[in-house]
Amino acid sequence: METLGATADRGTIPFTVQADDARAVERAQIAKARSGDLSAFEALYRANASRIYGLCLRLCGDPSLAEDLTQEAFVRAWQKLDSFRGESAFSSWLYPLAVNVALTERRSRRRRDLRLVVTDDLAPFEKPDPAARSQGPESQLDLERALSSLPPGARSVFVLHDAYGFKHQEIAEMTGVAAGTSKAQLHRARRLLREVLKP
Amino acid sequence: MNCPDVEERLSAYVDGDLGEAEFQDLELHLATCVACQSEERELRALLIEAPGLAQEVSPPRDLWPGIAARIRTQRRPRVFTLGSTLAALAAGLALLAILTGRGPFLPVAPNAQSHAAAAGEAARLAELERQYDRVTAELLAVLNARRDSLPPETMAAVEQDLRSIDDALGRVRVALASDPTDPGLNHLLASTHQKKVNALRHVVRLAAQL
Numbered sequence: 506m507e508t509l510g511a512t513a514d515r516g517t518i519p520f521t522v523q524a525d526d527a528r529a530v531e532r533a534q535i536a537k538a539r540s541g542d543l544s545a546f547e548a549l550y551r552a553n554a555s556r557i558y559g560l561c562l563r564l565c566g567d568p569s570l571a572e573d574l575t576q577e578a579f580v581r582a583w584q585k586l587d588s589f590r591g592e593s594a595f596s597s598w599l600y601p602l603a604v605n606v607a608l609t610e611r612r613s614r615r616r617r618d619l620r621l622v623v624t625d626d627l628a629p630f631e632k633p634d635p636a637a638r639s640q641g642p643e644s645q646l647d648l649e650r651a652l653s654s655l656p657p658g659a660r661s662v663f664v665l666h667d668a669y670g671f672k673h674q675e676i677a678e679m680t681g682v683a684a685g686t687s688k689a690q691l692h693r694a695r696r697l698l699r700e701v702l703k704p
Numbered sequence: 705m706n707c708p709d710v711e712e713r714l715s716a717y718v719d720g721d722l723g724e725a726e727f728q729d730l731e732l733h734l735a736t737c738v739a740c741q742s743e744e745r746e747l748r749a750l751l752i753e754a755p756g757l758a759q760e761v762s763p764p765r766d767l768w769p770g771i772a773a774r775i776r777t778q779r780r781p782r783v784f785t786l787g788s789t790l791a792a793l794a795a796g797l798a799l800l801a802i803l804t805g806r807g808p809f810l811p812v813a814p815n816a817q818s819h820a821a822a823a824g825e826a827a828r829l830a831e832l833e834r835q836y837d838r839v840t841a842e843l844l845a846v847l848n849a850r851r852d853s854l855p856p857e858t859m860a861a862v863e864q865d866l867r868s869i870d871d872a873l874g875r876v877r878v879a880l881a882s883d884p885t886d887p888g889l890n891h892l893l894a895s896t897h898q899k900k901v902n903a904l905r906h907v908v909r910l911a912a913q914l
Binding site for chain 1: 711715721743746747750751753755756757758759760761762763765768770771772774775776778849850851853
């Protein structure tokens with residue numbers, strides 16, 4: 506039986522609770538939520554909100570929009586709870602759902618934005634000031650800023666593949682692009698990021 | 705292999721996606737090219753940093769009240785099991801049998817060609833249609849609850865079939881409106897409804913097995 510001792514980053518579950526017990530608790534919460542128990546669903550939200558908000562934030566780069574996407578993802582999860590078959594952790598089921606919400610929003614925003622011909626804020630598209638780049642702990646911030654300069658498709662694939670570890674086939678299923686396109690987008694994203702991050 | 709070739713393949717190289725020959729060529733180039741070695745180092749450094757982006761981030765405010773407010777305005781989608789659904793359907797079909805005076809999915813018998821008979825027939829047809837509609841709605845609800853377990857192409861094919869059947873039902877209804885006692889049209893209406901029920905039953909069973 507696996508203990509959570511080696512995976513302390515999985516939220517607030519105490520070290521002494523064992524993985525099977527945690528899954529059993531989660532299954533019980535899901536069963537209650539399915540029967541309409543809102544407090545059980547709230548517990549599922551509390552256990553997964555940071556994961557889903559983090560993913561939405563990386564995908565869209567906008568904290569305020571990430572809040573909306575997170576809310577939408579959980580409302581969608583409530584509606585689709587019956588399709589969760591319990592073969593994976595609840596969070597694994599939530600991730601593709603949240604990706605779908607984020608990409609759907611992006612597509613609809615892009616349709617709206619097609620009417621616009623100018624943008625006022627070019628900062629996200631500029632390279633970071635090399636003098637402002639730093640070594641060490643702040644390099645993560647550099648990466649986050651560089652990420653915002655990527656085209657949306659390349660950004661999504663980089664986040665899903667290199668940050669979250671999804672395979673190209675999984676990304677293809679979530680985003681609706683071919684696996685080959687996902688590979689090409691990843692190659693492009695990595696090249697652009699290296700260019701932006703060069704000292 | 706030259707530097708542009710390496711640049712083109714570096715991503716696949718670090719992912720282990722290159723074939724043996726390309727892998728060997730690229731390694732040979734890397735062994736002697738300082739510029740490409742630097743590119744490789746930068747790429748590997750990027751890949752070391754990337755998983756840090758997957759860390760959890762707490763939302764700046766509690767999002768639950770907004771989620772709960774939206775959820776409260778909706779009904780929880782009903783939990784369907786195949787057993788409970790089939791039991792409900794059986795009850796519905798039994799009622800259908802009583803209403804039609806025969807088996808629910810058998811052709812409807814023609815009646816006398818009188819105005820009174822025509823009016824009675826129209827009312828019976830309306831009730832028959834309501835019952836069929838209720839049964840198909842139940843099956844559609846089960847299907848919708850399980851649609852994620854079916855491949856998208858299967859769902860697309862099912863939806864196309866259902867649209868064709870609905871079109872056919874529409875045409876039969878138009879014809880029946882002018883002659884509700886026509887035995888051939890009555891038969892066609894019942895058999896078309898039956899076709900829809902059968903198609904839905906089949907795909908619901910399929911979804912339950914996946």
